[in-house]
Amino acid sequence: MADFKTHTLVATVISGGLSVAALATGLATPADAFCYWLAGTLGGLLPDIDSDESLALRIVFRLFGALVAASLAIYWVTTLPVWQVMALAGAGYLLVRFVLLWLFAKITVHRGMLHSLLANVLFGAIGVLLAYHLFALDVRQAWGIGGFVFMGATVHLLLDEIYSVDLSGMRIKRSFGSALKITDWQQPGLSALMLMLCVGCLWLSPQAPFLEPRLGLDLPQWLTLNTVVDWLRQVLA
Ligand SMILES: [Zn+2]
Numbered sequence: 526m527a528d529f530k531t532h533t534l535v536a537t538v539i540s541g542g543l544s545v546a547a548l549a550t551g552l553a554t555p556a557d558a559f560c561y562w563l564a565g566t567l568g569g570l571l572p573d574i575d576s577d578e579s580l581a582l583r584i585v586f587r588l589f590g591a592l593v594a595a596s597l598a599i600y601w602v603t604t605l606p607v608w609q610v611m612a613l614a615g616a617g618y619l620l621v622r623f624v625l626l627w628l629f630a631k632i633t634v635h636r637g638m639l640h641s642l643l644a645n646v647l648f649g650a651i652g653v654l655l656a657y658h659l660f661a662l663d664v665r666q667a668w669g670i671g672g673f674v675f676m677g678a679t680v681h682l683l684l685d686e687i688y689s690v691d692l693s694g695m696r697i698k699r700s701f702g703s704a705l706k707i708t709d710w711q712q713p714g715l716s717a718l719m720l721m722l723c724v725g726c727l728w729l730s731p732q733a734p735f736l737e738p739r740l741g742l743d744l745p746q747w748l749t750l751n752t753v754v755d756w757l758r759q760v761l762a
């Protein structure tokens with residue numbers, strides 16, 4: 526498998542190139558393009574958060590901890606005294622950074638469920654939700670963030686798969702096929718749960734009427750993303 530440095534470098538370069546392209550074609554403002562670049566780079570680290578010793582795991586939980594701390598502080602800042610807000614934010618950070626990380630490391634297996642395309646869809650969908658509901662970005666920006674997270678994470682899987690081919694001896698290592706997979710078929714229950722989480726996130730995400738014409742897709746009406754999302758909303762409502 527590719528190491529942390531390679532993953533970060535490749536994700537940074539590819540998402541950098543794509544966000545510049547989005548900027549050049551008028552799909553993104555400079556601020557959007559910068560956020561997309563960060564989202565794609567972060568996406569490139571996500572599949573390895575199931576490796577208990579990985580730097581990716583610690584980075585992601587530090588960011589998540591900071592996000593929780595900031596959200597708690599913003600929510601309580603007008604109602605509580607400053608020292609209580611700070612204590613609350615600190616406690617939130619520590620809880621995520623240590624307790625949640627410990628729990629997460631205990632229940633995940635490296636190259637299991639979270640190292641798959643289905644997990645990437647979930648990462649992207651969570652990106653859309655956070656961008657839209659927490660950071661109050663508009664619909665287009667939120668889907669852009671989600672798209673870049675998905676893209677970064679998928680580049681990660683591809684890179685791991687490329688690394689499993691030993692180019693010098695043209696041998697294929699045993700890890701071939703374990704990196705780029707739709708889901709972990711050994712765990713049907715968990716896969717179903719993850720699929721449900723994806724559907725739930727899609728249901729909660731804002732509609733993206735701009736997406737299909739932008740992508741130049743000429744799909745029949747029943748197959749468009751918005752029709753599918755509408756249908757899911759009706760089924761789940
Ligand atoms: Zn990996």
